[in-house]
Amino acid sequence: MTVPQRYRRIAQPGDCKLSLRSNDHDGWLLLDGRTVAKTNLPLLFQAMGWTNPTAQLPDFRGRLPAGVSAGAVVGAASGGSTVTLGVEHLPAHAHGYTDSTAVATSQSGGLLSGLAPLLNGLTSSAASKTTAAAGQGQPVALPMPPHVGIGIFIFAG
Numbered sequence: 001m002t003v004p005q006r007y008r009r010i011a012q013p014g015d016c017k018l019s020l021r022s023n024d025h026d027g028w029l030l031l032d033g034r035t036v037a038k039t040n041l042p043l044l045f046q047a048m049g050w051t052n053p054t055a056q057l058p059d060f061r062g063r064l065p066a067g068v069s070a071g072a073v074v075g076a077a078s079g080g081s082t083v084t085l086g087v088e089h090l091p092a093h094a095h096g097y098t099d100s101t102a103v104a105t106s107q108s109g110g111l112l113s114g115l116a117p118l119l120n121g122l123t124s125s126a127a128s129k130t131t132a133a134a135g136q137g138q139p140v141a142l143p144m145p146p147h148v149g150i151g152i153f154i155f156a157g
Helices: 005-010 042-048
Strands: 016-019 028-030 035-037 054-056 096-103 123-130 151-155
Touching: none
Parallel strands: none
Antiparallel strands: 016 151, 028 151, 035 054, 096 123
């Protein structure tokens, strides 16, 4: 790979940059998850401490860079684009209701005998009940914040 002299003074193998370019250029490789060979990029492999004959570049397509914190590995992907909400994530609440029923008994005779079932022997009962569990536990897609697409590159040397 031919690298212009101006980049040899500025960038070191393993350095990264953001660019509006979308393809490899002047020693810069797009971080798109591809596998690269040590024979083609010896300076990058040396700078990164990679000893295998091939290595996989990090894939930044559709991802955001984040500063490395304790326990994280530089170049390793983490995070996700969905989250599954469980009952433990919902505010404490109940879905109780009262199931009321009325029972009427029939009385015979009299002018109002047709209405007797409604007027005589009317009793009621109520039982507290709860609804059954609901939901399917499907992941919820996280919205992507407003953004501009940009290429993330690594200098191969």
